[in-house]
Amino acid sequence: MKYQKEINQDQYDVIIIGSGIAGLVTAVNLASEGISVLVLEQHCIPGGATTMFFRKGFTFEAGGHRVSGIRNPGGVLHDLLEKIGKKVELQPVNPAYVVKSGDKILKADPDLEKYKQNVRELFPHEKENIDRYFAAMLKIIEGINYVAGQKVINPLVILSEHRLFAKYSKKSTREFMDDYFKDEEIIAFLTMLSAYTTLPLEEQSFVSYANMWAVHHLGEGMSLIKGGTKTLVNALVNYIDTHGGQVVLSKTVDKILVENKKAIGIKTTSGKEIKAQVVVSTASNEQTYLRLLDESLSSKKFIQRIKSQKQSGSLFQLFLGIREENGQGLENVTTFVMNGHTEAPHSKIYDWDLETITSNGVITVEGKENSPDGYRSVNISCLIPYHHPEYWFVTGKDKSEYCRFKDTIAEMIIENMSQYIPNLQKRIVFQNTATPLTIERYTLATEGGLQGLAHNIKQSGKTRGNINTPIKNLYQAGQYTFPGAGIITVSISGTLCAEMIMNEHFLHQKTKC
Ligand SMILES: Cc1cc2nc3c(=O)[nH]c(=O)nc-3n(C[C@H](O)[C@H](O)[C@H](O)COP(=O)(O)OP(=O)(O)OC[C@H]3O[C@@H](n4cnc5c(N)ncnc54)[C@H](O)[C@@H]3O)c2cc1C
Secondary structure: OOOOOOOOOEEEEEEEOOOOOHHHHHHHHHHHHOOEEEEEOOOOOOOOOOEEEEEOOEEEEEEOOEEEEOOOOHHHHHHHHHHHOOOEEEEEEOOOEEEEEEOOEOOOOOHHHHHHHHHHHOOHHHHHHHHHHHHHHHHHHHHHHHHHHHOOOOOHHHHHOOOHHHOOOOEEHHHHHHHOOOHHHHHHHHHHHHHHHOOOOOOOOHHHHHHHHHHHHHHHHHHEEEEEEEHHHHHHHHHHHHOEEEEEOOOOOEEEEEEOEEEEEEEEOOOOOEEEEEEEOOHHHHHHHHHHHHHHOHHHHHHHHHHHHEEOOEEEEEEEEEEEEHHOOOOOEEEEOOOOOOOHHHHHHOOHHHHHHOOOOOEEEOOOHOOOOOOOEEEEEEEOOOOOOHHHOOEEOOOHHHHHHHHHHHHHHHHHHHHOOOOOHEEEEEEEOOOHHHHHHHOOHHOOOOOOOOOOOOOOOOHHHOOOOOOOOOEEOHHHHHHOOOHHHHHHHHHHHHHHHHHHHHHHOOOOO
16 A cells, blocks of 8 residues: 655644554544544554564564454444445464463463463362352443443442442552452462563552453454454545545654644644644553653643653563474463462563563564565564663664674573474574664654553553643543553543544534545
8 A cells, every 4th residue: 555655734633643553543533434544654654563574475563463343333333434434354372372381371262251261270179269250240340331331320320230340440450450359479460461561460450450351351352354454554545545544654743833722733844734623642642742842831740740650570571483384382372381479570671670571571473474485474462571781782872782682582481482392492583673772763752662551550541641631622542541451441532532622613614425
């Protein structure tokens, strides 16, 4: 697909900063109502953290690619694609994921009863606790769904019908799990999915864990998009480009223009000013409030809050092209591996213990269509700190030490992961790496945060961040706002953002395309 590089007009109804899923979903929703939108993206390809790259015959998903809410009616992405007449082919992820530690393997069968059975077989002595846990999760998810579906929440309904949700809605995953289990091993296996939050259980918002659990274990489960996420991204870009809007790449927004405390447009780094009635930022909070806007435009309290926010952790990613060899070690799409379940690895990881960093992670095996016959594209991602005492050994423009450091980490990962993918070292024909600095460079996510802001208790749910901002006519969508990170979650945020903009600015000119 040919992407646009030049901005055609000086004025649009709405300018959106960022072509990640949040920006594109916001733009498509507005374009479908006849609103002219300009989406500006600093990177040379669209998609933000949902992106792919191609090297030497191998295609890799570099970011988010397991998707929910896309298969069945009622799912935000399903309904959006249907509304605009675009189709993507899907492939269910089955099992939803696998957890491996030592000689134990737990498969998350998409059928909840079968998954529960697998847990019972692995931990037979915990049968009663397992039953209580599953019953509680389902009850709490009913509460989460009730809250998500209401514009005005009735506290009496919460207290009478969703007491368990009320009890844990402001608690950590650790507090919840400790009420159901004493054995650290089963806790680790059941909560492995929440590794995506990058936080130890003590800091994780339990509701964020429960949401993740729900999309993996209930409803349509997770799917992969055939042809990869660029199929979805291109479908959205194409719709915008052909419905009175533009997605323009390699254009960095330098300033959000503000007059009389109202956003009136943007200025690019090349000095071009474009005007709009409304501006939407899907960039990070740091970008939006501390760089693109003058701090003085927001209250001191607000700026203080932005500065003190905790960013999500980041990843070291190893992209490999490997020989299939009877598919050994490549049986499942997503495998969480952990080395020792009793010790929380986070403190060691943040102390730069490379052995711990490189022996815990998630192995993702791409579909056969993403590699030449007889080979597979594999991604191994390990949680790693963004901050390094020597700034990752980058000295000015000299990156040779940084490259050597990356190679050392890659070697350790390959060594440690060969217990899950036999003969890994010998099977590799292509290798590439990415660090938190890479993620930060391509997406401008502060500290290369995997989920934008950390999903801790303070920064999850309604307290994560609002769609409307302290600046009039400026809105925010994406992983830094409610409901949070993840492809489907930021799609909800983009949908809510477009709805709010339509209601507050364009109701009079609602002319469906
Ligand atoms: C490695 C990785 C794996 C993941 N795996 C999954 C998964 O399997 N499933 C899932 O659901 N989620 C996953 N996620 C999370 C998910 O991908 C993200 O939460 C989601 O894509 C974020 O979308 P967004 O639009 O909010 O932000 P982004 O995708 O970060 O988009 C923001 C865009 O704004 C642009 N931008 C910022 N500032 C400017 C500026 N000044 N001028 C112009 N452009 C600017 C950036 O370049 C970027 O493209 C993963 C994330 C990562 C990093």
